[in-house]
Amino acid sequence: MSANPVSRARLFGSAAIVITTLAALIAAVLSIGPSGLVWAGIIGAVALGYAALSFVLHLSYPDAAEAAWDEQNTVAHRDSLIFGFWAVLWVFLVFLALSLTGRMDPAMAFYWLGPVLGAVPPAHYVVSVLRGRAE
Template identity: 45%
Template sequence: MSIFATARFVLHLAISAAMIAITALVLLAPSRIPENTLWFMVALGLGGAVVLCGVAVIWPKDATIANDELARSSQQAGIVLGYWATFAVFVVFLASALAGQMDPRTAFYLLGFPLGAVPSIYMVVAFFRGRAG
């Protein structure tokens, strides 16, 4: 396995774990959410992008090998799944907000989590299935 594929896997795993942990905190103990959660996620995403770009510049052959048609197809499928998961969550949150069971600001805040987590979770699963490495 190339170093680029390993770096991509670690980034998707870190994003998945962070998004699941934050979502669990939001749902189970909203008062325990750290104030810098947003900046942590931004730093994780930007740091991962810098690492992947750096690895691609240092090892361009590995990056080319790791970005084959199967990996691109898996990435596209993860993005599509993330879109539909976010749409489904939006409909549920809309119904909850209209029924008065959820504050619209909270619903809007939580809407970003499936869009951030689902594609990364899909890529981790695809990696273990041999479709993204």
């Protein structure tokens, strides 16, 4: 585990977004828990909370922030955004096919694109950290 507060917040923040989104997905599949709108609010609150914490940490620890966004971590972050782009594209195509064949409500498809867009890049980044490719 990194001693860098910015890196640590980034890892926990990314993991929190992924876990919350997975919980929302599982709850939706099992039709349990709060409504989709409530889950959207929870995911959004977690993401905004992480963004606020990250902002404060960047201001409080500028040297740590510089090290946390060094060359390797910037590359890992860019790779996660690229992976997220392709994931959303493929999920969009799958949802489009399901919607056109009447197997999925278009409004529901549109709703679930948001969590995919928000959670896949952090998931990729967390995996990079776990594989020792980022901090």
